[in-house]
Amino acid sequence: MKRICIDMDEVLADTYAKFEDIYAERFGRRLQPEDYRGMKIYDLPGAADIRNAMYEPGFFRDLPVMEHAREVAEELYANYEVFITTAATEFKHSLIDKWEWLHEHLPFIHHHRIVLCGDKRIVHGDFMIDDKVRNLSGFNGTGLLFTASHNVNDEGYYRVNNWLEVRDYFRRERNDHQGLA
Amino acid sequence: MKRICIDMDEVLADTYAKFEDIYAERFGRRLQPEDYRGMKIYDLPGAADIRNAMYEPGFFRDLPVMEHAREVAEELYANYEVFITTAATEFKHSLIDKWEWLHEHLPFIHHHRIVLCGDKRIVHGDFMIDDKVRNLSGFNGTGLLFTASHNVNDEGYYRVNNWLEVRDYFRRERNDHQGLA
Numbered sequence: 001m002k003r004i005c006i007d008m009d010e011v012l013a014d015t016y017a018k019f020e021d022i023y024a025e026r027f028g029r030r031l032q033p034e035d036y037r038g039m040k041i042y043d044l045p046g047a048a049d050i051r052n053a054m055y056e057p058g059f060f061r062d063l064p065v066m067e068h069a070r071e072v073a074e075e076l077y078a079n080y081e082v083f084i085t086t087a088a089t090e091f092k093h094s095l096i097d098k099w100e101w102l103h104e105h106l107p108f109i110h111h112h113r114i115v116l117c118g119d120k121r122i123v124h125g126d127f128m129i130d131d132k133v134r135n136l137s138g139f140n141g142t143g144l145l146f147t148a149s150h151n152v153n154d155e156g157y158y159r160v161n162n163w164l165e166v167r168d169y170f171r172r173e174r175n176d177h178q179g180l181a
Numbered sequence: 182m183k184r185i186c187i188d189m190d191e192v193l194a195d196t197y198a199k200f201e202d203i204y205a206e207r208f209g210r211r212l213q214p215e216d217y218r219g220m221k222i223y224d225l226p227g228a229a230d231i232r233n234a235m236y237e238p239g240f241f242r243d244l245p246v247m248e249h250a251r252e253v254a255e256e257l258y259a260n261y262e263v264f265i266t267t268a269a270t271e272f273k274h275s276l277i278d279k280w281e282w283l284h285e286h287l288p289f290i291h292h293h294r295i296v297l298c299g300d301k302r303i304v305h306g307d308f309m310i311d312d313k314v315r316n317l318s319g320f321n322g323t324g325l326l327f328t329a330s331h332n333v334n335d336e337g338y339y340r341v342n343n344w345l346e347v348r349d350y351f352r353r354e355r356n357d358h359q360g361l362a
Contacts, residue, residue: 003303083303089292095276111270112299119293122184122264124305124321140305 001081003125004170005115005139006073008086008098010131010148012106013063016041022050033149040150054090060097065105068163074108076170084109085123087135088116129166133157144169182262184306185351186296186320187254189267189279191312191329193287194244197222203231214330221331235271241278246286249344255289257351265290266304268316269297310347314338325350 009015016033019041024030026047036044042051053059076082084102088094095116102109115123120130121138128139129146133154136143144166145157160166190196197214200222205211207228217225223232234240257263265283269275276297283290296304301311302319309320310327314335317324325347326338341347 005303083300085303089280089295089297092277092280095280095297096273099270099273099276110299114270114299115303116270116276116297118291118295119264122186122266122296122305123303125303 001079002127003081003083003141004076005083005085005120005123005125005128005130006076007128007130007132007135007146008084008101009060009063010066010150011129011146012066012069012073012084013060013101014066015060015063016149017064018059018062019050019053022053023047026050036149038150038153043150054094055092057093058097060091060094061101063101066163068167070106072163072167073106075167077108079170079174080127081113081125082109083113083115083123083125085115085117085120085128087118087120089118127170129160182260183308184262184264184322185257186264186266186301186304186306186309186311187257188309188311188313188316188327189265189283190241190244191331192310192327193247193250193254193265194241194282195247196241196244197330198245199240199243200231200234203234204228207231217330219331219334224331235275236273238274239278241269241272241275242282244282247344249348251287253344253348254287256348258289260351260355261308262294262306263290264294264296264304264306266296266298266301266309268299268301270299310341 020031023041042048086098088098102114120135124140126141128136128141129144130136131146131148131151136145136157143157145151145159147159147161160169201212204222223229267279269279283295301316305321307322308325309317309322310325311317312327312329312332317326317338324338326332326340328340328342341350
C-alpha cells in the first residue's frame with residue numbers, strides 16, 4: 001500500500017481564517033484574500049507579531065476544516081497508508097490542540113498515523129500533500145503543492161487547488177496503477 | 182552529516198523506575214530488575230492496568246534521565262544530525278510532557294529535531310537507537326538495540342547496554358569514517 005503524508009495547516013485546517021479574525025480584531029479591518037496574495041497574513045506591514053498567536057493554547061484547536069477535506073481524506077485512508085505529518089514542535093500547545101482536532105474532525109485516523117514534527121525531511125513515503133515548497137523539496141516521493149495564498153507564485157510541483165482535485169489526482173493514480181497491474 | 186534517530190522511553194528516560202514506584206504503591210512490594218527480566222512490569226501477573234498510568238497527565242514529565250544520556254546525546258548532537266523519535270501519539274498528555282522533559286533535560290535539542298509519532302516506519306535515517314526490535318526492524322538504516330529488561334532475549338541487532346557503549350560505538354564510527362575519507 002502506497003504511503004501519503006498529509007500536512008495539517010492550510011491543507012486540512014484553515015489557519016488563514018483564524019489569522020483574518022485576529023487581524024480584524026487588531027486592526028479593525030477584515031482582510032480579503034487578495035490583500036495577502038503571495039504572502040502570509042503576518043507578513044503584512046505591522047502584522048509580524050500576529051504570528052505569536054500560534055504559541056497560545058487553543059490556537060490550533062478550533063480551526064475550521066478545509067472544504068471537502070474530511071471525506072477525501074477518508075477515501076484516501078481506505079486506499080493508501082495515510083500519515084498526518086505536521087510541523088508542530090515549535091508550538092508546545094499545538095501538540096495537544098492538533099491531536100484533539102484530528103480526533104474530533106478526522107476520527108478515522110489511528111494515532112499510529114500521526115506525526116508531530118519540526119523538520120519534515122525525516123519522513124518518507126510515496127506522496128506528500130503540503131502547502132510549503134520547502135517541505136516538498138526534502139521529500140523522497142512525489143510532492144503535491146496544495147494551493148495557499150503564500151505559495152501562489154511557487155512552481156516546480158504538481159499543484160492541487162482544493163480537496164476535490166486531490167481526490168481526482170488519487171483516483172487517477174489508482175486507476176493507472178490498476179491498469180498497469 | 183549522518184542522521185541518528187534516538188528513542189526516549191527506556192533509552193533517554195527511565196520509565197521502569199516510574200513503573201517500579203507505581204507497582205510498589207499498588208502491591209506494597211519493591212520490584213527488583215530480575216523480577217521482570219524479559220518482560221515489562223505491566224506484563225507481571227495482575228499488573229496489566231499499570232500500563233494505564235501512561236495516559237495520565239504528568240507520567241512522562243518527571244522521569245529520571247538515564248545515566249550518561251545527556252552528555253553522550255550532546256556529543257552525538259555535535260557530530261551527527263540527531264533527531265529524537267518517540268512513540269507518543271497513543272498518549273495525548275505525553276506530547277507536552279515529553280516536549281517539556283526534553284526542553285529541561287536536553288535543552289540543546291532544537292524543536293526541529295523532535296518527532297512525536299506512533300509508527301516509526303515513517304522516519305528514516307542512518308542509525309536508530311531504540312529498545313524495541315519492532316521499531317528497528319522497520320528502519321532503513323542501522324539499528325542499535327538499547328538494552329532494556331523487556332528485550333534481553335531479543336537478537337539480530339547490535340546491542341548497546343548503556344550510554345557509554347553508545348558513545349564508544351559512534352566514536353569508532355567517526356574514526357572509521359575519517360579513516361576512509
